[in-house]
Amino acid sequence: MKRFLLQVASKVKATVSYVCGQAKAFVIAFFLGLMAPITAVAQTLAGTGYDAGTNALEEVATELVKYVPYVVNLCYALAGVVAIVGAISVYIAMNNEEQDVKKKIMMIVGACIFLIAAANALPLFFGIGG
Numbered sequence: 833m834k835r836f837l838l839q840v841a842s843k844v845k846a847t848v849s850y851v852c853g854q855a856k857a858f859v860i861a862f863f864l865g866l867m868a869p870i871t872a873v874a875q876t877l878a879g880t881g882y883d884a885g886t887n888a889l890e891e892v893a894t895e896l897v898k899y900v901p902y903v904v905n906l907c908y909a910l911a912g913v914v915a916i917v918g919a920i921s922v923y924i925a926m927n928n929e930e931q932d933v934k935k936k937i938m939m940i941v942g943a944c945i946f947l948i949a950a951a952n953a954l955p956l957f958f959g960i961g962g
Contacts, residue, residue, distance in 0.1 A: 908947070918944075
């Protein structure tokens with residue numbers, strides 16, 4: 833009798849699980865179907881085609897170009913800070929007679945070269961300067 837009740841309980845559990853899964857799928861499909869027309873209407877609300885988006889992107893690009901000189905100067909300032917802090921670090925390492933002073937020097941030089949190269953490449957990336 834106990835085995836029979838366990839079998840019935842497992843079948844009921846499987847059926848309930850299946851029905852719940854179907855109900856979840858139905859609810860998800862219903863809401864996706866409900867939302868599809870809303871997104872289609874949102875595309876045509878502007879009524880101007882793609883001109884509004886194109887004009888907005890052009891305006892963003894022109895506004896972004898205005899910040900390039902500030903970012904270039906920021907890169908130069910960061911390179912200067914890295915150089916000063918690195919020089920102090922190398923000085924302390926040399927006074928403490930540490931072994932890896934050359935590695936520290938090369939890392940500092942590499943970081944400074946990277947920051948300066950990034951600052952010089954930024955105007956070229958945005959198409960200003962030459």
